[in-house]
Amino acid sequence: MTHQNSLWPTEIRLNPEKDTLNVAFDDGRKFSYAAEFLRVLSPSAEVQGHSPDQRVTVPGKKNVRVKALEPIGNYAVRIVFDDGHDTGLYSWDYLLELGASYEDRWQDYLDELDEKNLAREPLTAP
Numbered sequence: 001m002t003h004q005n006s007l008w009p010t011e012i013r014l015n016p017e018k019d020t021l022n023v024a025f026d027d028g029r030k031f032s033y034a035a036e037f038l039r040v041l042s043p044s045a046e047v048q049g050h051s052p053d054q055r056v057t058v059p060g061k062k063n064v065r066v067k068a069l070e071p072i073g074n075y076a077v078r079i080v081f082d083d084g085h086d087t088g089l090y091s092w093d094y095l096l097e098l099g100a101s102y103e104d105r106w107q108d109y110l111d112e113l114d115e116k117n118l119a120r121e122p123l124t125a126p
Helices: 035-041 092-102 102-115
Strands: 009-014 020-025 030-034 066-072 078-082 089-093
Touching: 009 066, 020 035, 020 092, 030 035, 030 092, 035 078, 035 102, 078 092, 089 092, 092 102
Parallel strands: none
Antiparallel strands: 009 020, 020 030, 066 078, 078 089
């Protein structure tokens, strides 16, 4: 489904380290998304649940990388992460929203980790 006033990405580029996705939109805005940020805010039901109170705080993804980008029609991209997560479809509108609200969303995520005594670093085996 496309909206008449939706913005379109003019460039989607993964950096060589595969830890940052850069997206430019046709209105001139450009955003750089850390792979960790995209992973923990995946639009998938696994992360978002089916209602706001089911949303999951995903810890331990500081070192996650993007394994692949798969175009979905002309409205979204599926991001495949190296931890096996691949069910999130990132619409152009969602990527724009994430970019525009990055600072607030990132701080909310850090606050949630703190409140739940979780960490960005992956758990290491003893």
